Amino acid sequence: MRQGRTWVFPQPPAIFATATVGGPREKEGPLGKVLDRAYEDPYVGEKTFERAERALLESAVAIALRKGSLAPENVDLFVGGDLLNQIVSTAYTARSLGVPYLGLYSACATSTGGLALAALLVASGAAATVLTGAVSHNLAAERQFRQPTEYGGQKPPTAQTTVTGAGVAVVRPSGLPVRIRAATVGRVVDMGITDPMNMGAAMAPAAVDTLRTHLADLGLSPADYDLIVTGDLGEVGRRLLLDLMRETGLSFDPERVRDAGLMIYDRERQNVLAGGSGAASSAIVYYGYLVPEMADGRLRRVLLLATGALHSPLSVQQGESIPGIAHAVTLERE
Amino acid sequence: MRQGRTWVFPQPPAIFATATVGGPREKEGPLGKVLDRAYEDPYVGEKTFERAERALLESAVAIALRKGSLAPENVDLFVGGDLLNQIVSTAYTARSLGVPYLGLYSACATSTGGLALAALLVASGAAATVLTGAVSHNLAAERQFRQPTEYGGQKPPTAQTTVTGAGVAVVRPSGLPVRIRAATVGRVVDMGITDPMNMGAAMAPAAVDTLRTHLADLGLSPADYDLIVTGDLGEVGRRLLLDLMRETGLSFDPERVRDAGLMIYDRERQNVLAGGSGAASSAIVYYGYLVPEMADGRLRRVLLLATGALHSPLSVQQGESIPGIAHAVTLERE
Structure with missing residues (x-):
């Protein structure tokens, strides 16, 4: 399984299903057409940006399960995370899913941290179906990490723009090629x-x-x-x-x-x-x-x-x- | 490996070394004598409670490695977490260690979340030596989750007291019985x-x-x-x-x-x-x-x-x- 520090999977697990959702800026972007769902409303119908972030992840999870013809009870483990304090978006999504859950915090490296762990879980036989994903919301991240956007603070050109959206994958022993x-x-x-x-x-x-x-x-x-x-x-x-x-x-x-x-x-x-x-x-x-x-x-x-x-x-x-x-x-x- | 939702390890990994540190209240408690080190100073010699929390984890890690006659480079992976936003205590400890790191957030269930994952990593052959642990600091947690203690707010009898300290374990294929x-x-x-x-x-x-x-x-x-x-x-x-x-x-x-x-x-x-x-x-x-x-x-x-x-x-x-x-x-x- 190990070569140096790298895990090499003799029987490589497969991506079984994926889903992505985004907000208006992501829809207008070059990859807007690949989103399974784009939300025009930055609140995603919720009362706060934090609840909107959770709704994005819940939406992506629901779409991935539907695309894979899976019910939540088919998921052995959910591993993922987000940027909010105490990774609440992922925790509350895990609550609505009702499946075993291990929360990860690798900030914006959570996608590959989760995918690596999902692959290990499947390759080792510890799980047959692992759901992994990550979510962020521009306006929830801005007010937590920087200033609320209403504040109107100027930013230097080195600053980046937090993506509003979520991406999830289901990993299984076989699936997509x-x-x-x-x-x-x-x-x-x-x-x-x-x-x-x-x-x-x-x-x-x-x-x-x-x-x-x-x-x-x-x-x-x-x-x-x-x-x-x-x-x-x-x-x-x-x-x-x-x-x-x-x-x-x-x-x-x-x-x-x-x-x-x-x-x-x-x-x-x-x-x-x-x-x-x-x-x-x-x-x-x-x-x-x-x-x-x-x-x-x-x-x-x-x-x-x-x-x-x-x-x-x-x-x-x-x-x-x-x-x-x-x-x-x-x-x-x- | 799996029985229902439970991982059962055919070749069960061992606890190889452990270390625990605490603060004054933990030292005075019934388990004060088991601590490898007790700090009288709530700042642990640092300028802030948050830096003190990190120092507690770094101290426990150093003691565990010493007890196991291990250098940081012997550690294949560090998995753990804490309660602070973005689990910074663990992230900065991972920085000083310089070993591969996967941050976990399961709040106060991080100890067993990390130990379960450490065991899986070792049992699957993905790692030979995994360090896992968790840390919290009463005064850092109070001001993040509740009020600074200087505020002097009264608490109901259902409230609990956040432990100041850290506990870590090294998991390997063999070790302690x-x-x-x-x-x-x-x-x-x-x-x-x-x-x-x-x-x-x-x-x-x-x-x-x-x-x-x-x-x-x-x-x-x-x-x-x-x-x-x-x-x-x-x-x-x-x-x-x-x-x-x-x-x-x-x-x-x-x-x-x-x-x-x-x-x-x-x-x-x-x-x-x-x-x-x-x-x-x-x-x-x-x-x-x-x-x-x-x-x-x-x-x-x-x-x-x-x-x-x-x-x-x-x-x-x-x-x-x-x-x-x-x-x-x-x-x-x-």
């Missing part, structure tokens, strides 16, 4: 960035650390992947990532190193500053776009490399720098 | 309690739900365990637990159903209201007291049943009830 071949759980890497308006820079070194480990463990190079897709580095973090990859001697085609936060929005057309961020950024792009592309045979091997910033508003106020983390998952077309 | 035989990940159970000053009542139904599942999956009864030890139900929650166990037809000896929150403090002598709570309550009692008792042969089979309340202060302010969860882990003397 898209298999989870390997996974590398990341280390915390902190280069001393203290600006929460520049999280891409805080997370890029963690992405490189996990990428190098993953490739070395498997004896692969970037060229072995059709795409390497980070989660939400944005424009600033992606540039730094490419620089760091070059510095560490990796040879690669920059066109095949992409970032979900830059795929989900059109920075020319949409006012999203350095690009998308949030736990849903990678979840939507991975499950809504890349998995179908692979299922249709247009991509054969993709490295999902979601990145997270593990600070809290309070830890930054107390002068701490922002620790980054990245978890890698390799998807292969059967 | 204490094996992790089985684990059941819990479901979220919510009976509509909305009073965060009565969390024992919010969590007790989840404990019964997981207990019944665990026993049914394994064909066991409470009498098959020397002890069943919940994490932090306190006096109110424990009474409710016993009532619910009776209602569901379980036959048991109440003397063998104990609560870590009532073991860590002496309610007669210490002003702790309904008893201890917090992620460290169960972690300290399980790793500092029960594991050594088992290693010494005084207990042969114990069910760890840590309980968590998954609300956030904001979710309660928005009128939500408190979802409870409990994860069960069976420890057996070799």
